[in-house]
Amino acid sequence: MTVTPSSAGAGPSGITGWRDYGEPRLPAPLAAALEAFAEHGYHGTSVRDIAARANLSVPGLYHHYPSKQSLLQGLLDLTMTDLLARSEQAIAEAGPEPVAQFDGVVESLLRFHMYRKEQAFVGSTEIRSIDDRYRDEYIGYRDRQQYMVDDIVLAGAAAGDFTTRYPKDASRAVTTMCVGVSTWYNADGELGADELISRYLQLARDTVGYQG
Amino acid sequence: MTVTPSSAGAGPSGITGWRDYGEPRLPAPLAAALEAFAEHGYHGTSVRDIAARANLSVPGLYHHYPSKQSLLQGLLDLTMTDLLARSEQAIAEAGPEPVAQFDGVVESLLRFHMYRKEQAFVGSTEIRSIDDRYRDEYIGYRDRQQYMVDDIVLAGAAAGDFTTRYPKDASRAVTTMCVGVSTWYNADGELGADELISRYLQLARDTVGYQG
Numbered sequence: 001m002t003v004t005p006s007s008a009g010a011g012p013s014g015i016t017g018w019r020d021y022g023e024p025r026l027p028a029p030l031a032a033a034l035e036a037f038a039e040h041g042y043h044g045t046s047v048r049d050i051a052a053r054a055n056l057s058v059p060g061l062y063h064h065y066p067s068k069q070s071l072l073q074g075l076l077d078l079t080m081t082d083l084l085a086r087s088e089q090a091i092a093e094a095g096p097e098p099v100a101q102f103d104g105v106v107e108s109l110l111r112f113h114m115y116r117k118e119q120a121f122v123g124s125t126e127i128r129s130i131d132d133r134y135r136d137e138y139i140g141y142r143d144r145q146q147y148m149v150d151d152i153v154l155a156g157a158a159a160g161d162f163t164t165r166y167p168k169d170a171s172r173a174v175t176t177m178c179v180g181v182s183t184w185y186n187a188d189g190e191l192g193a194d195e196l197i198s199r200y201l202q203l204a205r206d207t208v209g210y211q212g
Numbered sequence: 213m214t215v216t217p218s219s220a221g222a223g224p225s226g227i228t229g230w231r232d233y234g235e236p237r238l239p240a241p242l243a244a245a246l247e248a249f250a251e252h253g254y255h256g257t258s259v260r261d262i263a264a265r266a267n268l269s270v271p272g273l274y275h276h277y278p279s280k281q282s283l284l285q286g287l288l289d290l291t292m293t294d295l296l297a298r299s300e301q302a303i304a305e306a307g308p309e310p311v312a313q314f315d316g317v318v319e320s321l322l323r324f325h326m327y328r329k330e331q332a333f334v335g336s337t338e339i340r341s342i343d344d345r346y347r348d349e350y351i352g353y354r355d356r357q358q359y360m361v362d363d364i365v366l367a368g369a370a371a372g373d374f375t376t377r378y379p380k381d382a383s384r385a386v387t388t389m390c391v392g393v394s395t396w397y398n399a400d401g402e403l404g405a406d407e408l409i410s411r412y413l414q415l416a417r418d419t420v421g422y423q424g
Binding site: 038039040041042043044045124125128164165166169170172173176177179180183184199200202203206207208209 | 381
């Protein structure tokens, strides 16, 4: 399986290409909140901690983000819109065939969970800390990502490309294995990024029963 | 694929059967710590919170667990020894064939992550909160579980039962998809436990390339 190597550059805001990852370009308060939530959890972090990490006074921080909850929501919003935009771009670039779209969305999920590990970790651990009013919106983002994969796997199964008897379960299992990479991937580890992606693309294809 | 229904009873301490799950039988302080850590995270929880949930005075709690860290370690110890004992029992019961052992360990991983969701969640989110002196021991537990699956998949690949080109990666991907069930499984959901297990056994077999 051929994997296009990732380019080094990253766009200043938004994304220039779904494979491009540099340092995350988060506003300073959100970068500070990410760091603090990843280390101590939402409930173990104070607004004072975040202000100190961001080199801001507490009133200065409140000027932009009126509460700790608004920092969490701002962070999750940027995380999910980035993930969704990359997935959509990968799928669009793949053209109309389910197999190519599947490879595209799997590769995009993998790259995101390799290069945005901390954001993925906070997103998965702090659902408990989201205010009720925002929870549905956040779950909606996650559902949109899952439905993108579901639609492709169901289309591939209908076309006879994927032979799994359980396309929806396979879609969730594939998503889970891509997301799980965030818990152990190490950019300096033995397995290079492109080799990891190549192997996981193969495993994902096996899981949906692609016999290509 | 045939799935043996789980029995209702659960042993008073230790396990009577690897498929048996009742309410977790944790000492009251650890049950209280589990509840608090799952809701607010380790850093967001005080020993006072845990004592109150356990109906104990703070000195009474300290008598058995001299620190919040000892509560976390006690909880993780019981969680991991229970998981490992069940996996070992499932594998032993399966006999010598890699395919049967694979089905056994996958089913055991699934059941644990369906019926011990909160413990699995705290285990995966609070690695950051473990003291350095205990971290190696905890990682050792997790490695032992992963190596059990690795050994089976490698043996099955060597025997020609599993055709995946990447047995070690497939083993980790299968483990990840079983662990991931803890993030969404709902005992009252549309998919019954035995149907879920049956589907995931098939997906796990597909991931390692079992052509049986």
